[in-house]
Amino acid sequence: MNDAPRRFGVLGTGHWARTCHGAALAAHPDVELVGFAGRDPARAAAVAEQVGGRAFASPEELIEQVDAVTIALPPHVQAPLAARAARAGRHVLVDKPLALDVAAADDVVAAVREGGVASVTYTTYLFQPDVTRWLERMRALAAEHGPWEGAIARWAGTIDVPGNPYGASAWRRERGGLWDTGPHALSILRELLPPVERVSAGRGVRDAVNVALEHAGGAGSALSLTLTAPAGAGGSFATVWGPGGRHDLPRFHGTPQEGFTRAVDQLRECAATGREHLLGVGRAREAVAVLAAVEEHLARPAGERTTPVPRR
Numbered sequence: 001m002n003d004a005p006r007r008f009g010v011l012g013t014g015h016w017a018r019t020c021h022g023a024a025l026a027a028h029p030d031v032e033l034v035g036f037a038g039r040d041p042a043r044a045a046a047v048a049e050q051v052g053g054r055a056f057a058s059p060e061e062l063i064e065q066v067d068a069v070t071i072a073l074p075p076h077v078q079a080p081l082a083a084r085a086a087r088a089g090r091h092v093l094v095d096k097p098l099a100l101d102v103a104a105a106d107d108v109v110a111a112v113r114e115g116g117v118a119s120v121t122y123t124t125y126l127f128q129p130d131v132t133r134w135l136e137r138m139r140a141l142a143a144e145h146g147p148w149e150g151a152i153a154r155w156a157g158t159i160d161v162p163g164n165p166y167g168a169s170a171w172r173r174e175r176g177g178l179w180d181t182g183p184h185a186l187s188i189l190r191e192l193l194p195p196v197e198r199v200s201a202g203r204g205v206r207d208a209v210n211v212a213l214e215h216a217g218g219a220g221s222a223l224s225l226t227l228t229a230p231a232g233a234g235g236s237f238a239t240v241w242g243p244g245g246r247h248d249l250p251r252f253h254g255t256p257q258e259g260f261t262r263a264v265d266q267l268r269e270c271a272a273t274g275r276e277h278l279l280g281v282g283r284a285r286e287a288v289a290v291l292a293a294v295e296e297h298l299a300r301p302a303g304e305r306t307t308p309v310p311r312r
């Protein structure tokens, strides 16, 4: 058994790097928050001053000095850095979505394999006991009564509401709820239903997207995703059904920092034992592939992806 990684560094200097990754690592009794690196050393210095550790001039310099990295950067920036860290032998705790295209996600998966390192993806809901207990109960019901047949999930952010910390996030504005909230919805569905094999989708107002998913073995599910819901219309819910009945995903009561601490503990345990985490970069790659397929579908001309309703 190897030693569990102790020296952690954060790649990213934005809201989530500071308030979730950094805060959780700084408070963790068994790890050392070595510091932060981003594209702007002055911002890294300001975050380190506030949260702990020191600032590094570049991600490469930080990767040199740690056993593990956690990444809170836009996904297209995250993926190549995760691959670089993994190939340098650093364990990686990535955030969702892993990447914005399948090739970049594939490279992270290859890098984790080549580097022989542990990986965990911080899909927030799956690190909350209210949710994991419910999922265990759902799995027990499916084992007793038969597999789940379908699910609906709606995930809606409200980044246009004043004070929302993600309002200025460029990649969210460009890629919409599909890529930001979609990974959360998929993380729940994928715990209960087999892998997605085919997708189709339609658009709603602003960035809203509605997706139909066909899963291996025949189950079907639906997603409704946005991150620009009007004030009072945000929030998320999911329902699953089958021979075991119909069940709603519960709210969770823990904080994102508590969940992140669990993700750190699980990464450390995987690194020490060599166990591959079910929510490693492989599962994150699967989500990227689904989202990319939806995007490809939506890029088709309306006449090719929809059937017009005849007028009287």
Ligand SMILES: NC(=O)c1ccc[n+]([C@@H]2O[C@H](COP(=O)([O-])OP(=O)(O)OC[C@H]3O[C@@H](n4cnc5c(N)ncnc54)[C@H](OP(=O)(O)O)[C@@H]3O)[C@@H](O)[C@H]2O)c1
Pocket: 012, 013, 014, 015, 016, 017, 038, 039, 040, 043, 071, 072, 073, 074, 075, 077, 078, 095, 096, 097, 122, 123, 124, 166, 168, 169, 170, 171, 172, 180, 256
């Ligand atoms: N698991 C969850 O529930 C959860 C919640 C929130 C966020 N997240 C994830 O955490 C990650 C970061 O989120 P965020 O809200 O902090 O993102 P963000 O606001 O869009 O960006 C975070 C930081 O990335 C830096 N950045 C932006 N573009 C860059 C580029 N081209 N090259 C290098 N750095 C760049 C910015 O640094 P500057 O300050 O230098 O501009 C910014 O501070 C995302 O993947 C997001 O999905 C997950």
